[in-house]
Amino acid sequence: MSELSQSRTATAAPRRSSGLFGIDLASPKHANKLGYLLLAPAALLILAILVYPMLLAIDISFHDVKFATLSFGSADYTLVNYQKLFSSPDFWNALRVTAQLLLVVTSISMVVGMGTALLVNQQFRGRSFARMLIALPWAIPEVVAVVTWVWILDASFGVLNWLLIKIGLIGGPVSWFSSPSTAFSAVTMVMVWKGYPFISIMILAGLQSIPEEYYQAAKVDGANVFQRFFWVTIPCIAPVLGVTLILTVLWVFRDFSIIYVLTGGGPVGATETLAIMTYEEAFNFFRMGYASSIGVVTLVICAVISAFLVKKTSHAIY
Amino acid sequence: MKRTLPQSILLYTTLVVVISVLLFPVYWMVITSLAPSNALRSFPPQFWPHNPQWQTYTNLIFNTDMPRWLLNSAVVALAATGISMLVSVLAAYSLSRYTMKGSEAVGLFILMSKMLPATMLIIPLFSIFRNLGLMGSLWSLIIAHATAIVPFATWMLKGYFDSIPQELEQAAQVDGCTPWGALFRVILPVSAPGLAATALYGFVLSWADYLYARTFLANAAGNWTANVGIATFKGEYQTDWNVIMAASLLAALPIMIAYLFLQRYLVGGLTAGAGK
Numbered sequence: 292m293s294e295l296s297q298s299r300t301a302t303a304a305p306r307r308s309s310g311l312f313g314i315d316l317a318s319p320k321h322a323n324k325l326g327y328l329l330l331a332p333a334a335l336l337i338l339a340i341l342v343y344p345m346l347l348a349i350d351i352s353f354h355d356v357k358f359a360t361l362s363f364g365s366a367d368y369t370l371v372n373y374q375k376l377f378s379s380p381d382f383w384n385a386l387r388v389t390a391q392l393l394l395v396v397t398s399i400s401m402v403v404g405m406g407t408a409l410l411v412n413q414q415f416r417g418r419s420f421a422r423m424l425i426a427l428p429w430a431i432p433e434v435v436a437v438v439t440w441v442w443i444l445d446a447s448f449g450v451l452n453w454l455l456i457k458i459g460l461i462g463g464p465v466s467w468f469s470s471p472s473t474a475f476s477a478v479t480m481v482m483v484w485k486g487y488p489f490i491s492i493m494i495l496a497g498l499q500s501i502p503e504e505y506y507q508a509a510k511v512d513g514a515n516v517f518q519r520f521f522w523v524t525i526p527c528i529a530p531v532l533g534v535t536l537i538l539t540v541l542w543v544f545r546d547f548s549i550i551y552v553l554t555g556g557g558p559v560g561a562t563e564t565l566a567i568m569t570y571e572e573a574f575n576f577f578r579m580g581y582a583s584s585i586g587v588v589t590l591v592i593c594a595v596i597s598a599f600l601v602k603k604t605s606h607a608i609y
Numbered sequence: 610m611k612r613t614l615p616q617s618i619l620l621y622t623t624l625v626v627v628i629s630v631l632l633f634p635v636y637w638m639v640i641t642s643l644a645p646s647n648a649l650r651s652f653p654p655q656f657w658p659h660n661p662q663w664q665t666y667t668n669l670i671f672n673t674d675m676p677r678w679l680l681n682s683a684v685v686a687l688a689a690t691g692i693s694m695l696v697s698v699l700a701a702y703s704l705s706r707y708t709m710k711g712s713e714a715v716g717l718f719i720l721m722s723k724m725l726p727a728t729m730l731i732i733p734l735f736s737i738f739r740n741l742g743l744m745g746s747l748w749s750l751i752i753a754h755a756t757a758i759v760p761f762a763t764w765m766l767k768g769y770f771d772s773i774p775q776e777l778e779q780a781a782q783v784d785g786c787t788p789w790g791a792l793f794r795v796i797l798p799v800s801a802p803g804l805a806a807t808a809l810y811g812f813v814l815s816w817a818d819y820l821y822a823r824t825f826l827a828n829a830a831g832n833w834t835a836n837v838g839i840a841t842f843k844g845e846y847q848t849d850w851n852v853i854m855a856a857s858l859l860a861a862l863p864i865m866i867a868y869l870f871l872q873r874y875l876v877g878g879l880t881a882g883a884g885k
Contacts (some may be wrong), residue, residue, distance in 0.1 A: 326707025327786055328866065333700030333763060334715055338755045340734075341722045347733035410627060415620060423872050424628050427635065430868035432817035434836040435857040439638045442850050450637060450654050457653075492876050545726045548819040552840055569728040576823060578733055582715050586729025593724040 295370025301474070322354065323512045343592075352583035372584035380558065382585065387572045389544065389564040390476065396543045401536070412498045422495065426502075429488035433548040440481045442554065471561030474554050478562045481549055486542065490535050498524070498529030544593055565589045618884055626812040642666070642855035665855045674855055677831070678838040682860070685747050685822075685834060686815035689754035693762050698804070700759075701766030702792055706775065724759040727820055730756065739827060745829030753821040765810065769803030770796065798852050802808050802874040811872045833858040 299581045306579065376382050411422045428436065443451050446466040455461045467477045501524065509519045525532075547566045556563035556571065563571075564587055573582035625857070643661040685879050704712055734753055735744075743749040777799065778791035786794065797804065823836045827883065841862055844855045868875070 323709050325705055326703045326709045329699040329703035330712075330715060333759060334718075336696055336755065336759055337718055340752060341725065341730070343717065344730055344737065345725060347736070348729050351732060351736075354696075380662075400647075407627065407631070410624060413620060415624075416619075419873075421624055421628065421723075423869065424632060424760060426872070427632060427797070427865070427868070430813070430860045431635070432819075432836055432862045434639075434817075434819045435861045437633070438853060438857050439634050441843060442854065443634060443637055444639065444824035445850075448652070448654070450648055453652060453654055453677065454706055472843070483684055484631070487631075496876055540714050541724060548817075552819070552843065566726060566728045569726070570731070570820075573728075573735075574731050579736075583729065583732050584731065586726055589726045590724065590729060592719075593726065594743070597724055604767045 300472040302557050304480055346585045349587055351580055352587045356580035356583075357577060368541035372581045375581060376584050376588065381563075384560050385563050385565045385568040385585075388475075388562060389460065389566075390562070391475075392482070392562075392564060393540060393543050396486065397536070398484045399479065400539065403487040404535075405494055407487065407491045407492035408478055408498060410498050411497060412484050421490040426488040426492050428484055429492070431485075433485060433546075434552055437481060437486050437552040440484075441479070444477055465535060468554055469558060470559055474558055474561050478550055481553060482546070485549065486539060490539060493531055494528060497502055501527040533600065537597055540596060540600070541593060544589070544596070564593075621633070638854045638858055638861075641850055642858050644851050646849065646851060649848075655663035662851065665851050666859075668860065669852060669855050673856075674830075674833070674838060675835070675859065679831050679859060679863075681747060681832055682761055682816055682834040682836070683863070685750045686812045687753065688747075688751045689758060689815045690811040691810055692751065692809055693755045693758035694804070697759055697762035697807070698797070699767055700794045702770055702796065703789045704766075706778075719760045719763055722756070723764075727757070730823055731820060734821075735824060743825075745826055747832055749825040750815075750818070750821055750834070752827060753825065754815040754818060757814050758816075761814070762807045763813055765801075766803060767809045769800055769807070770853040773799055805871055806874040806876075809875055812867065817866055 355369055356447055371537045409424045411418060411425055444450055444467040446464055452464040453590050465473055467473045506519055507521050509523050545566055547570060550562050550564060550567055554562045556567040569582050569585040643658040644664060645660060645662050648655050727765055738744050738749045773796060781791040781795040796799055811846055819836045822837045826832050826837060839856050842856060
């Protein structure tokens, strides 16, 4: 540092020392206080609207609470909700449906997201426009997307049935929401459509951070396009893939709106995930305690999955 | 890298096919919204509006509650995003620049809150809002949306601030800026794209919400947001698909427009926190 700037620091110091809220910000001893001060509003907000409600939900899950008695303060702690939960076939069905959906939706949307990202990562004219279009479904609210798909899938006048009949894939119109397997397919389709743009955006950013020299070196070594993909591209974007996978898994796991508006969890529970079951128990049957116990189990599973994935993908998130 | 002609043709054909398939639902939404009611019950479907019916839109705007619902959505999304941004910018800057006891705990909380199932959180929030008398008020939504936006915004902005060299505000402080001044006059202007991306993300999160809006505003039809209104359309006006699609398009339009303008920054902002 030059003598000049040193002297400027010295003259500037007294002006700063008045500080904010009487904290002497100029002294390094107090510098961290500003750090705490800046963090405080967010920390308080998170405590008030996330941590406290979460503890409350756990607390409610240990009470036999019905809607009418949501003021449960004095009631006894009980395990009755969890006992009921683990012996309920509905819960095991919801767990199975959730796992199935997780596997199918995550894998398909990762493939579509990766494919579209690789496609618009090519050099061509109009590339930025193509990138914009590829990710456009991201900008459409879930409910709007679902309502649009309900119309596309309409049994009598839906354009998808017309198209499938036209190309000879099906003999007559399919009533998508009345059989378990087609309803599951419908949910999958909409979720992939809503989910792939985010994956595509993330992977594209990862692809752009790979230095071109890596590919040239691989070419010199005689690697073909598939070898370059598996030995250069994939390892380079592994951290991004990891984070994307975690966020996608958590999204599928917890999503409510798409399934609820599309099928309401039916028919016969074919699309009833843990999220749908939690909501139905809480706000249709008003069994708040029971619903909370499903929510707590969901949270525990989410935590286990993320811990596992975070470990696998090193410290990609933090 | 030069491409041969067949390779170029292959690339453009793939692009056109992929984009057409992926964006077909958006196209279908637009086409249906312009179709006359009787055309909706004809096979084969009309793939081009020969006789676009703009009055579907004017009807929707002048004769239904749609404008009010859109306004509610806007008020909630702006307020939730504004409050969240204010809090998150400060927190993210603190987490990025200061090493304090407890920073890690806060980081962990943020990570944790991204895992909380909203369907679980909504039960205690319902009880809290009922006790506070906020049920049916837009405030319940603003607060509930902040629960989702603050953690994500803090996370995104921390990644963004991390990518800005510390020397920048050190230089500003050498020149006589206070730490506040350095943050507001130097760091924030430099991170404008990151702020825009984060704000857009928060706005989208709030605008797209259906779960909280449906639950907290169930008995307050005047305060419904666009999504709640549209979801009721689905049940009630099963035949008027042109009206439903027009309403859907109106609800999607603000985000789509913002996305078109901010798309570039959004990509940078989303991945700044994830990269490494």
